[in-house]
Amino acid sequence: MRTKQQMDELIALAREAAGIDDARGDVLEVRSMTFAPDEDVMGAAGADAPGSKLPLPMPVMIGAGAGALVLLVVMALMVKKLRRRGGAGSDRADHIAFPTPLVDLERALETRARIEAAQLAAGKVAAREPLGLPDPNKSHQDRVMDAVRLDVERAAGVLTAWLAETPPKGAKA
Secondary structure, rough: OOHHHHHHHHHHHHHHHOOOOOOOOOOOOOOOOOOOOOOOHHHHHHHOOHHOOOOOOHHHHHHHHHHHHHHHHHHHHHHHHHHHOOOOOOOOHHHOOOOOOOOHHHHHHHHHHHHHHHHHHHOOOOOOOOOOOOOOOHHHHHHHHHHHHHHHHHHHHHHHHHOOOOOOOOOOO
């Protein structure tokens, strides 16, 4: 509880800060109340602190949470490493990281075609449509024209997107 002098100082301070004017009929009421219970009043009730209702002590719960977090991170790293390697039973020929040089793409597609041909010969897989790999003896222009003829709509979409791009600064027109 505050003394009478402290209360008067607080009232004066609050009146000044709030701009209280008695002529307008403004009223300000300040009361002194206990904010936290006294230790003497609590007595044996102090044993009912909020932290004591936890099923386990706080350090044990923090340790368990940290352990779970470490386990989760280790599992995520293992999954990432397996995916990078290709994992058990994954077909690496189906996954090509782009952008990739044309030579690497052709090599990957040729490898895929050889694997599929070997699996087909061994009777492990059923026959599917051929990959339609371009003839490496043809010129680049002939290869592009073959690709355009195979999928005209996709080629038109690529050309439209390419023409819509703004040229980089300093590029020759």
